[in-house]
Amino acid sequence: MRSIITKTFYTIKPIIPRRVQLFLRRLLSNRKRDQYRNIWPIDERASKKPLYWQGWPGGKKFAVVLTHDVELAKGHDRCKDLMRLEEKLGFRSSFNFVPERYRVSPELRRILTEKGFEVGVHGLYHDGKYYNSREIFTLRAEKINNYLREWNAVGYRAPSMLHKLDWFHDLRIEYDCSTFDTDPFEPQSEGMMTIFPFLVKRADGSRGYVELPYTLPQDHGLFVIMQERSIDVWKRKLDWIANNGGMALVNVHPDYIQFSGAKKGLEEYPVAYYAELLQYIQSKYKDAYWHALPREVASFYRSSYGIL
Numbered sequence: 001m002r003s004i005i006t007k008t009f010y011t012i013k014p015i016i017p018r019r020v021q022l023f024l025r026r027l028l029s030n031r032k033r034d035q036y037r038n039i040w041p042i043d044e045r046a047s048k049k050p051l052y053w054q055g056w057p058g059g060k061k062f063a064v065v066l067t068h069d070v071e072l073a074k075g076h077d078r079c080k081d082l083m084r085l086e087e088k089l090g091f092r093s094s095f096n097f098v099p100e101r102y103r104v105s106p107e108l109r110r111i112l113t114e115k116g117f118e119v120g121v122h123g124l125y126h127d128g129k130y131y132n133s134r135e136i137f138t139l140r141a142e143k144i145n146n147y148l149r150e151w152n153a154v155g156y157r158a159p160s161m162l163h164k165l166d167w168f169h170d171l172r173i174e175y176d177c178s179t180f181d182t183d184p185f186e187p188q189s190e191g192m193m194t195i196f197p198f199l200v201k202r203a204d205g206s207r208g209y210v211e212l213p214y215t216l217p218q219d220h221g222l223f224v225i226m227q228e229r230s231i232d233v234w235k236r237k238l239d240w241i242a243n244n245g246g247m248a249l250v251n252v253h254p255d256y257i258q259f260s261g262a263k264k265g266l267e268e269y270p271v272a273y274y275a276e277l278l279q280y281i282q283s284k285y286k287d288a289y290w291h292a293l294p295r296e297v298a299s300f301y302r303s304s305y306g307i308l
Contacts, residue, residue, distance in 0.1 A: 195246030
């Protein structure tokens, strides 16, 4: 039933005014927030450590992973601003682009990688039609693989977090980031119930790819849909992840960040919120966390379990 509803939504979405979409999502979010208060933003079941877990590199208490999905051309144009903010504070992140929704600048990709950031692929389009049939996904996967190869990228995140993990074996990736530990507000709302990486094996049991679920609520849902005016939810969840030795993986969209002093847009929040999160991590957990790119976490996980 959920797949039918999701398919119908993405079919009619282009004709629904954006303000109406936001209004409806806020109504649904308010109802769900009370309904799922026992599993969001924290689902205690997600703290269970993987079998034979040996901890993070260097004996660090927990891991911090920063990722960005660049939805539109305006987000693409804000990537350097976001990069400079993180660079100033001593952080690095991955930027996931939608290659056939807008032009992805080779120069931007070059700058990001030269400065120690990572580039990944965020689908092909952003239309929610990847799973309408196996044939559609296979054709799109072939094109996605071309971009992965051209960009020297090893990571993927599906648009809107809609996923079929067994189908993702068609992609030439080392890791995927299309899931979450708990997020009942997503269209495909079933969480993985873990704040740790895990391996998605092929049907024959052979090597697959590493799955990296996001574990901090997404910025758009928190600040645009729920209209939070502080990062208290982020702080609470981060503290819980740190106390349980997990992976604090966040997905922040440059499209929705207000960098300038201009009037805040319909779907924007102040850059100060994200800066505060980074500063909170630094000040409260100095030397206690392993800050890594997604590809580094995937590589670490494979080596820890002897997966070649």
